[in-house]
Amino acid sequence: MPFYVSPEQQMKDKADYARKGIARGRSVVVLQYDDGILFVADNPSRALHKISEIYDRIAFAAVGKYNEFENLRLGGVRYADINGYQYDRRDVTARGLANVYAQSLGTIFTETNKPYEVELVVAEVGESAETDQIYRLTFDGSVADEHGYVAMGGQAEAVAQALKDRYREGMTLTEALRAAVASLEAQDSDRRLEAKSLEVAVLDRNREHRLFKALAKRRVEELLGEPSSEDSSEPAEPSGPSKPSGS
Template sequence: MSMPFYVSPEQLMKDRADFARKGIARGRSVAVVRYADGLLFASENPSAALHKVSEIYDRIAFAAVGRYNEFENLRIAGVRLADMRGYSYDRRDVTGRGLANAYAQTLGTIFSSGGEKPYEIEIFVAEVGDRPEDDQVFRLTFDGQVVEEHDYAVMGGAAESVTTFLKERYAGGLTRDEALRLVVAALGHNDSGDRTVSPEDLEVAVLDRTRTQERKFRRLLPAVLRDVLGDVLGAGETPAGAATGADDAAPPTRTDPSVSPGEEPPVAP
């Protein structure tokens, strides 16, 4: 009689963790930075259709790295949970902490289950408050662990080198534009040298507490990124993939007077 195949629980969990980490490391980094008026998210993401950073609720944003189909399923579930809770009780009952706890339970259950592979994702759940000290950023790992981050945080890709860059240069009280320049420079930093990341290859969004609307989330479009990062790119340098012509400098057409130049009109999650 042959001996049954046996793997110790410790080895099984280690193998599942290594599998998830390798999948996450293959992606590109996502960084979040606190600035004076809110929270800024940035990632190198040339796709215009697949977003790594999205809105969950009025003051809450979601960012993720790893397998798109897996974190998109969680994002949709979070939107449904937030809408249901806000409708059933009160919009103030929808909090970043509550959503982070719900995600942690889901990720922890999937990771410890032997019936399916672990999710190859990491997540930020962030909530902007009325004051800077009320801002909250929660980082969730593939196994359901929750860590509250302060000032800045990075996940996925070359997270170590980007984090080191931010640690050496970050200072409190940054303006939005200063935070944007800092985080873009950090995303272009690696052990082999620094490179310039084109605005067209960036996905940038903010939770801006100064907005008069209840919904504080908005995306920064490439036209705004070019304006802010122009001195970083260098005079006369054309970002890779950028169009050349008179229309390139024209501001986007706006039909909603509540939307400032360079913003995306709000879309219901």
Template sequence: MTTPFYVSPQQAMADRAEYARKGIARGRSVVVLQYADGIVFVAENPSRALHKVSEIYDRIAFAAVGKYNEFENLRIGGVRYADLRGYTYDREDVTARGLANVYAQTLGTIFSSAAEKPYEVELIVAEVGEGPEDDQIYRLPHDGSIVDEHGSVAVGGNADQISSYLDQHHRDGLTLAEALKLAVDSLSRDNNGGERSLTAEQLEVAVLDRTRPQKRKFKRVLGRQLSRLLEPEEGAAGSETESSGTEESDG
């Protein structure tokens, strides 16, 4: 009988992590920013059917990069967890922190299991609070760790370069138009230091807007509304009329 090929546990985990990171890096990036009235999600995504950004619950949204079928399964599981917890206890008991813990356990279990490949996904779970100081943004890498983010965060693609740009230019109190422009500028930068041109048709944009009177704070920014926000001359005006030309997500 032949002797099985031996790989140290450390090397095996390093190989799994490298496999997952390469899969995530092949995807287009997603940027999440805090602005004065909430949190904005901007993804480079020309598809209008396969969303990278979705609603989870009243004040909570989800963004992901990587393999669509894998993060879609996680999204669906998160919606079921939130609905069940809100129904069993109270809607206020559904929090981004609790959801992030559930995702961390799932990703961590899959990553450490030798029976299946690690998920090639990186997630962001965000919750808008009563004020900017109450906002919560959590980033969950492929291995199930949780990173508490503040201000801005980028995942997928050349996330390191985008995050560095955001750290230098993001500030508190941005309007929606200013935050959207900053997000698009960061996504437009390529690995060689040049810039690409991104149009409204290439972007998926959604917000958690704390000023909305209803419980559900999530809404997508689409069509003419998004085009107005992307135009420098009319961006400020578009921010003032953001309630028009938008569509609510069904999750």
């Protein structure tokens, strides 16, 4: 006799499977600051990126299985390029992209045996903080319109609670980055995140044309107040006057 599983139980099992896979990954934080939107990922890799540009004013952040969210990212870039070319660059919006991702993730979740183990944020920076758009998408295609901050992956609830305690509107980039890093560290009281363990990028509304910018490690060190690794590797200057040669 064939084994029967109810549709409700199938959906529950898929959801539990996806949540466990996402929780095994490292966290990503997205939050607004006075000049735009900041993205911070607990990601020591310099080759496998969790944060990337999609279009002029739009960026993408993800947690979960890299090959799965990379496929989604590439699909989003193609969608943006085609629509911007056929119509107008202003017609490419985070809302439209979030709807495309929601349809894809929803179809995969309901029609395949294995759901995608991913969670995404699609963000678009506006002319002011009030017009910024941040959309969070889960493995089943659900979409949430977020404001202020988002935490995904790892112990997301602990990170989100720490962000809630630290976040305020109108933060500077330095304040926002330090709040994000402190919130990521809330998952493990013994762990200290340094610039080399972080992937950081911004959507800066004050830039022209392409508003996305990935921050170099040295810039992150400056914002966090860490001593520069390049400075520490330089030889120390002699403490006293040099002795004349030949004497």
